[in-house]
Amino acid sequence: MSRPPQSHTESDNVRSTTALAARPSSGLTAAERQTTLESMLQQFRIKRRGVGSSFGTSIGSAFEALWGNRTRSFLTMLGIFIGVAAVVASMTLTQSVSAYFTNIIEGLGANTIIIQPGSNSNRGVVSKQSEQSLTVKDVQTIEKINHVTAVSPAVVRSSQVVYQGQNWKTRIWGVSESFASIEGWEINQGVWFSQADDTGAQSVAVLGDTVAKNIFGSSGISPIGQKIRIGQGIYRVVGTLTPKGGFSQDDVIYMPFNTVMNRFGGRANASVDGIQLQVDNADNVTVTQQAVISALEQNHHIRAGQPDDFQIITSEQLLAQVQQETAIISVLLVGVAAISLTVGGIGIMNIMLVSVTQRTREIGIRMSIGARKKDIRNQFLVEAVVLCLLGGGLGLLGGLAGGAAMSAGFGMPVIISMVTIITPFAVSTAIALLFGIYPAVRASSLDPVVALRKPK
Structure with a gap:
């Protein structure tokens, strides 16, 4: 391919540059001088071919400069990688937690x-009383309220479960x-216990999926009809539940209310740990809620x-409360990760300033053969952007892998949104522009004569 003809001034500039590059004071070997000179002359020859060519040359120079200082570039990129990975992992985890709940x-x-x-404080935090405030009498009162179709008290205990040498707490x-x-529980095997079982405080139990697998999984025996020891009593398994997944939701055994009250300590009017009720229609929830509040206030003499x-x-x-809390947690996690990104951005600025200092003579030579200030500025700015985008891309992959692993480890669905994918590149570009603009402007502001005179 023939070279475009050069003007007399350009030829003089090239000869002048060659003489400068050949000076012994440069400290470069002949091969290094030749490589550097060829790179600069190539940029000089194509600088007038268009914006696209100039931009491509800047990208090429950026990769050459970064590859020439691989260790330094890697350590600088590491700060961006850690920050972006932390942001992506936290966003993935909080989105998965929100979807799960x-x-x-x-x-x-x-x-x-x-x-x-x-009691419920102004900020929605439940303050537990020294004595439980809900009783069996409250359950009986709620059963009589209009629109209430089902009511269930709940008491929770902890115990060891044993079957043929297998045990599980x-x-x-x-x-x-x-x-x-x-x-909304679904039965996997067997049946749920009946109202007669509850009234008669029968020794029956329905096992969650986690308990059934840990007690009967290794033996291959069907749990239905088997007798297990819970605490000091023997209970017959009447059913197992379809797993819902996540945290410890399946790690549970359900038994009749009166059975637990009688076998694990309790009285007819003893306190309960909670009450759940079902309304006949969603449109009647608000009216029923007010009726329940009035009835309980009357029972508790409030x-x-x-x-x-x-x-x-x-x-x-x-649901609204859970979404608000997960949003707060997400902001906190992203805020912590933002600190890491800020530190990474400062590292970018520091390295770019060092690079400007070390490459002062190169900048002078480029400007002496026709490079404009914006060309020098763009070259260093592109280097910062390339460095940040590489770190951001790797951080995206690391963050997605970490967030997915944590979500799957807790049995939650893995949620990856477009925001999670776009955010790392937007953040990385913003950091590059924010922390790379000053070193780039400083490089473009150098006086070429002074830059050429600086000793190597």
Whole structure:
């Protein structure tokens, strides 16, 4: 390919540059001088071929400069990688947590009301009382309220479960026969216990999937009809539940409410750990909620203006609260990761300033053969952008892998949104422009005569 003819001035500039590059004071070997000179002359020859060619040359020079200082570039990029990976992992994890709890709450249905002991502060934090405030009498009162179709008290205990040498520590929930429909549990094998089992305090149990697998999984024996030891008593397994997945939701055993109260300590009017009820229609939830509040205030002798000693919340309110809390956690995690990104950005600026100092003579030579200030500025700015985008791209992959692993480890769905994918590149570019513009401007502001005179 023939070279375009050069003007007399350009030829003089090339000869002048060649003489400068050949000076012994440069400290470069002949091969290094030749490589550097050829690179600069190539840029000089194509600088007038268009914006695209100039930009491509800047990218090529950026990769050459970064590859020439591989270790330094890697350590600089590491700060961006860690920051972006932390942002992506935290966003993936919080989105997965939000989706997990949303699925659980939506599984309750829009006509579910949950009552817990303890007063509700202004910020929504439940303050547990020294004595539980909900009783069996409250359950009986709620059953008589209009639009209430199902009510279940709940008491929770912890105990060791043993079967033929296999043992597992889990939570024991004492609930009513209607609890399965309120919570949306599906039976995998067997049946749920009946109202007669609850009334007669029968020694029967329904196992969550985690418990069933840990107790019966290795033996291959069907749990249905088998007798297991829970605490000091023997209980017959009547059913197992379809897994819902996530955290410890499946690590549970459900037993009749009266059975748990009698076998694990309790009285007819003893306190309960919570009450769940179902309303006939979602449109009647608000009216029923107010009726329940009035009934419980009357039972607990709470006067007007005094704070309630219980918390009542609908599934929709619970969903809004969970989404608000996960949003707060997400902001906190991203804020912590932003600190790492800021440190990485400062590292970018520091390295680019060092690069400008070390390449002063190169800048002088480029400007002496026709490079404009914006060409020098763009070259260093492109180097910063390339460095940040490489770190951001690798951080995206690392963050997605880390977030997916944590989400899957907790049994939650892995949620990856477009925001999660776009954010690293937007953040990386912003950091490059923010922290790379000053070194780039400083490089373009150098006086070529002074730059050429600087000793190597």
